Amino acid sequence: QLQLVESGGGLVQPGGSLRLSCAASGFTLGDSAVAWFRQAPGKEREGVSCISGSGGSTNYADSVKGRFTISRDNTKNTVYLQMNSLKPEDTDVYYCGADLRRPAMCIMITAFYNRWGQGTQVTVSS
Numbered sequence: 001q002l003q004l005v006e007s008g009g010g011l012v013q014p015g016g017s018l019r020l021s022c023a024a025s026g027f028t029l030g031d032s033a034v035a036w037f038r039q040a041p042g043k044e045r046e047g048v049s050c051i052s053g054s055g056g057s058t059n060y061a062d063s064v065k066g067r068f069t070i071s072r073d074n075t076k077n078t079v080y081l082q083m084n085s086l087k088p089e090d091t092d093v094y095y096c097g098a099d100l101r102r103p104a105m106c107i108m109i110t111a112f113y114n115r116w117g118q119g120t121q122v123t124v125s126s
Contacts, residue, residue, distance in 0.1 A: 001025070023077060029077045035050035045110050
């Protein structure tokens with residue numbers, strides 16, 4: 001069974017940090033590009049960051065550049081999203097997705113990702 005599981009979400013004060021993890025089972029995550037998306041109720045899923053299968057290519061939404069860092073440890077079959085200087089507008093459900101068809105690329109288009117986790121809630125509030 002091909003599965004992604006996100007963890008690491010929670011409640012944090014503005015200016016705080018969280019690290020999200022996306023762990024894969026049933027397949028080798030290093031054979032996939034992986035992206036983090038976020039989604040608020042009633043809104044479309046928005047790309048946050050992506051990383052190619054080798055880790056050599058990364059991309060970030062303008063709203064998180066300089067604050068978030070994506071990385072991967074293929075020995076642990078896991079991708080991380082380090083989120084610093086969090087703002088209330090970062091509050092959302094965060095999802096990781098795997099693109100098994102274009103592992104060398106890093107493109108934050110929702111339709112490219114064919115494996116998804118269940119999401120983890122991030123709430124930034126004082």
